Amino acid sequence: MSEVAYPVQIRNLKRQLKLRFRPLIDMSDWAGRPDEEQCFLSRAVAALAVKLETAASDEDAARAVIDGTTDRGIDAVAVEQRGDRQHITLVQAKWNDKGEAGFGEADVSAVMRGLDYLLDLDFSRFGSKIDRHAAEIDAALNSPSPKVTLVLALVTGSDLHPNTRALLEEEVDKHNLDDDLVDYKILNLRDLNREILGDHAERKVNLDVQLDGAGKITEPFLAYYGTISAGEVADWYGKYGRHLTARNIRDALDLSDVNEKIRTTLIREPEYFWYLSNGITLICDRIRKHGRGSPVAGRLAGFRLEGASVINGAQTVSAIYRAVQQKPGKAAAGRLLIRIISLEDSPEDFGDRITVAANTQNPTEERDFRSRRPEQADLRHEFALSLGLNYVIKRGESDPPEAEGCTMTEAALALAAVKSTEFTAIAKGNASALWKNQYYRSLFTEKLTAHRVWRCVQLLRRVRKALAEEQEHLAGRAASVAAYGDLLLTHVLFRTMDTSDIDADDADASAAWEVRLAEVRERVRKALGWLVIVIDGAYGVNSHISTTVRSPDRVELVANALYERVLSGDEPPSGSLPLLHQETGISATSAPRAVWRIVDAGLIPDGESLEFRPVTAPERRQLPRWLEEDSNRARATWQNNKNKPLIWHADGEAYAPSTLVRKMRREAMGNDQQIQGTLYWHVPGKGSLVDIAQEIRDSPEIQDS
Structure with missing residues (x-):
């Protein structure tokens, strides 16, 4: 983008930001100030970035803005479910009338401090606007495998300075340790203009396509299918960007787990991509013969697609583009299936019907394959016959009430928590990894009994219930430990329990386990106080609890130190869990209120x-x-x-x-x-x-x- 284009780009962007967001964004805290318009434009850019990265409406995007004097470098926040992961989008926005918004090393430090406060659930560090999002953030960060994306929305045509980018990547890496909790993305003036114009001036996409092994359907409507190169698809995305998916129900989300798998396959094994990809579907207003080849079945054929849009496979297209950028020669050689459907002679709503149908089929996950394993069927039968309980193994089935059974997913989490510190950390960081062969076979062995599974599930539930009750009256760092420590505490408590009869199916064993489970509430209270002390002693009072419980090395160290204290049964020191009725830092007996x-x-x-x-x-x-x-x-x-x-x-x-x-x-x-x-x-x-x-x-x- 040349500097000559900036004034036009800025004027268009400013006009559309005012038109769309002026009635929606709260400016009451900035009303009448000399820089009110600049503040509004920065907040509007933050809202626009939320729209670009999520499925939010203009109203929800405006509500996502938390910018203020104490925003801690975070101007907007949005939480949404993507697949089986909770995603948190954090936006830092910069407006500049000349299209020269800067983002330096000091800004990196500010944003990372804000991220740290959020990871510690320390919402009091921010302005009050974050309170309406706090519960969602809390729940998302405590979900099995959350993802946080820092989005820098900068009204500039320039790249980050190499030193700034290096510092940003270094700080992001510190938060990840053994998982991919945090990532970042940069949106510039070009990206913002594309998004703002999308709803008002949708760009018509005409594609020239070379289809290999072309097949044709003529009735009731014209369609072609065949194979296309990844390089050609990448060229489409590079030229048209998100306009290529204008008719899709949802835009390509570049940071999804699906995209990562697609990119990895193309970069490492492009020859396998045709076999492992579901391909893409396009609809278009018209299909015309164009270029080399003729539209004859089984041959190379060239077409021009007028008014084309990818309505299924948007993530695939986006991921292909990223992979080809990363490894141009290798990734471009991959091939994939493609369907092209003409709407020229179809009913008016037929395109919408295709789009909805193509996007509402549930994808198959690794968990689904495990549900078909014989050991899962055996557990389901044993649950029913030995325990009189339900063991749900398939997605789509209703979860049983707590007193009536559990799901295969809950069983996997409970078994991982008691298995080892490594499994405890993996389950907390990315629960879907438990379905991978190397972990799954260690959890669901041939000798696994329904009684063991059910007792482990009950233990995890008791721990979680006790932590939730503790969190009701805890604040600050102690509340954060209670929020994140469920699997770690389950692991330690299990190690300190008598588990010699965990597989037994007699009445004496059942009675003994009821007694042990009844003691969990009090044991959690004591253990929680020690856990705060152990983590602070090992990694400091400013360490991230959420990072600690997801790192196998840290979980092992903390669990071993905590084990000795829990085994002793000693009370933690007074004040290890500051209660809300206590004068934090100020003794009622030694100092005034x-x-x-x-x-x-x-x-x-x-x-x-x-x-x-x-x-x-x-x-x-x-x-x-x-x-x-x-x-x-x-x-x-x-x-x-x-x-x-x-x-x-x-x-x-x-x-x-x-x-x-x-x-x-x-x-x-x-x-x-x-x-x-x-x-x-x-x-x-x-x-x-x-x-x-x-x-x-x-x-x-x-x-x-």
Whole structure:
């Protein structure tokens, strides 16, 4: 793209961003500021990037924007299910009127800090706009094999400086260790213009195709089929990009697991690609003879497809393009099947019918092949005959109620958790890997009994239930450990249990296991406190819990250290799990309460605005919608009064922080639990009242002022 094109590109982009997103993006926090338009355009670019990378509507993309003074380098966030993985898209957007948006090493550091806070589920570090996404992010990061993509949406025609890119890749690699948790993608001015014009000026695609071994269907509608080279498909995508899939239900998602498998096959074994690929389907307005060959069955034939669109195989096309870019000579030699259907004489809605039908067939996964193995059928029969329970082995069947059985997938997770630290980490990082032959055969052996499977499943369920109950009243790093530690704790608890009768089918064994399982709740409470200490001691208080539980080496070290402490049955040190009703960092017996410290220091002026931030996982699930119903519920004004410093905007009354939070929780959640209200109320840019009180305590200069 030449510099001469930038003014036109910028004007078009700016006009469309305003047209589509001005009514949708919240600018209330920036209203009246001199740089309001620049801020809006940056937020609109972030929303556009969300649309480009996900299936979001304009409204949802605008709601994904969390940009503000405390966004920590993350301007938008979106969560969606892709296949069997939860994907989190994090966007950093940069607008520039000249098309010269920069992104340097300092920006890399800011974005990576924001990523770190999210991985630790430390949502209080961000502005309040993230609260409406917090529950989804929490659930996604705790899913079996999440994926996080950092998207840099930069209004520029230039590439990143090599030093910046090297630093970005280095930082991304630090978060992956033994898996592919984090990836990044760069969108430039060209990509953004393609996306913004797509809905308003759809580009007509005319393709010249050389079809080998052509076959023809004439009734009821004209269609051809045959084989085409990967190189030719890559050329299409390079020329037309996403316009090539304009009629598809969903665009090509370049970071999917399917794409990675396609690319790998083309790069390593292009000669096998025809056998391993499902091929692609195109529809077009008209098919005309063009170029070499004639449309005779079995021969090389050339066609021109007018108004062509790939309606099935968008991921295949995108992946082929990436593979050919990476290994031009080798990957281009691959071949694949293709169907071409003309709509020239078809009914008006026939193209839509083809598109829907081609995209709603369920793909076969490796798990599906395992469900056909004889040992799975044997387990299903044994579950029914020996336990009177259901063991569901096929996708599409309804999951049984917990008291009535389990699925093959749940069994695999439970067996992996108790198998070894390596399997525990693999199951947490990428659960679908358990269906690979080298792992599957170690889990589902010929000697595996239904009683062993069911008892392992019950143990995992008890651990997860206990952790969920603990997380209800935990905050910060302890809550993060409770969120991510299910498989690791299951592994350690299993190692400390008497499992000599795990395969026994007699009544005594069943009774003994009921007793052991009943002890899990209390054992998890103790183990969780030790787990926080062990991880912090081994890797530091700033280490990523989510990374630790997915790394085989780290899981082994942590599990071995935790095993000794759990086996002893000792209570963890007091304070290892900070509860919400405790004054974090401030002892009630040795120092005044947080509010008193702040008032005495005069650190918050009268009239300062504060915002409410949920702290626990249940609050992040239940409170955001209640707060959005009336924005005044999330705001308060400070007055330097030691007893009632908060004037709540919802009713104009003055409250103590804890009294107000309890009132809000009663109204929104029906919960009247004792809590520490100073954790919930934040001064934007400065932190919670607890943070501010801690700053006073740690700074003699403030105390003496």
